[in-house]
Amino acid sequence: MQKEETARDAAGGRLSIRNVTKIYDPEGVNVMAVDDCSMDIAAGEVCMIVGPSGCGKTTLLNAIAGFHSITTGEIYLDDQLLCGPSKPQASMGADRIVVFQHGALFPWKTLLENVAYGPIVQGSMTKEQAHALGKVMLEEAGLSDVADKYPGEVSSGMARRVEIVRALINSPKVLLLDEPYRAMDALTKSIMHESLLEVYDRTKVTIFFITHDLEEAIFLGDRVYVMTTRPCKLKKVVDVNIPRPRDYKILSSEQFRLLVEEAKEAVHEEALKAFQAGERELA
């Protein structure tokens, strides 16, 4: 166990978020989206962020990915400053790759071209090398049949799996997932979960996963971070001590049920507050 931890640390992917605050002022009125939020995510941790809609979880993800600036505080990835007072907005980079809620595979490229895109534009591989590696990785994920199709020709579940492969080909330190399975039915979702767990067991990449679904959070995560309603800060951390590899049998276990209860209590309180405030979701 100890040995595995050090191996993970060497690969990198430790995220530390320190006293981050984000204030929007869309109409001259300050709206605090994130308030003094701190968390430490270990390398190789599956970190699930749960909170009421519009609480500012995505703001946090956008700050890590480099899509938005932060107002105060610092975010580090393995002791390297991503954003802080001297540099409010992180630069985007292939060490932190986002998988989007509605999917963002380029519709004008085939699935294989999408997967091979990262290494080609970074200049780390030639087109032939990238395509060859892409084919191998799609095959590993059981997706080799669809390599030459366009994203519009496959199901959203399939597209989301390919999007994860497109991220992994760059060996990112952190995978940022913004409610990627939100719009899916329960059956597709469970297949998605299995495939993500399989990917995680293979790569041990740090996963920063935003969701509303508590069962999803506990089934997938090492730790579940429950956030307060806007402004967003850490309310409670639930440690999930269910051993890996996990499968669907744990869903009916007593331990799983108790963890869900524990998280639900914290989330429900915040959801009620958010509902009463009637706040609109922030971008």
Added chain:
Amino acid sequence: MSKPTGLAYFWYTLEQRMATPTPYLTMFGLSLWIFTYWLLCEGLEFWRFGKIPGPVTVLTDWFARDPFQGISIFKEEYYIHIWSSCRRIAIAFCIATGVGVPLGLFMGWSKAFRDYTFPILEVLRPIPPLAWVPLAILMFSGFETPVIFLATLASLFVTTLNTMLGVDSIDEEYFRAAGCLGSSKWQIFTNVVVPGALPFIFTGLQISVGVAWFSLVAAEMVSGDYGLGYLIVDSFMNNVTVPMVIGMLTLGLVGWGTSVMVRQVGRQLMQWQVKELAQQDR
């Protein structure tokens, strides 16, 4: 099962198409239109329509070896008119596309560039091509260049505006995804901005080729030596009404042909869309 190819595929699609009501409805609509035309001009000689050549007169002259009023498919002059107009359209459309697409792409991509250029475009755009005629005659010599200039102008604005809107229509998430995957600015331009704007660009080009015909004919009517627009006005002046109608119908057919060509090129370049639509059975 393998897909049929070549001639077999052609027969397959033809058979499929004949099984739908589309070809029959088209035929019916067309005959109804021609019948009304005939009824108005020849059958009943309805009031002022009596002066207009009806379908029988037009068709007999159009396909006559020795046409009564000088223009038919056997006359060299007919093809000179068509060729002059087509060549002007080709030149004008190429210039308008070559300038308009890059201009629109950069306007959509760079905020600063848009701030510089958009007000000028918006002021010039509403000025109709006919209002440019005097200026075109003053600026350019001869018949050819002013006509091409006028045809270019109108389609340039359409192409530029549509391309710019095309870039605006691209979902922000594609830019973000490309950024995450380590693209440089230029790589984002070639891999996201250009293909992302293509559907709008081709909608724009289809309108633009129509607008080019529109202003070309207007220009040919004012100044010109050959061309379908010239043929129409010249016949009217000389009181030969059959070539006038032949000119109009030819214009319609050739214009339709150019639209189809633009659409086909678009389909070739946007296979992803074609396949996506095929999945939805469209």
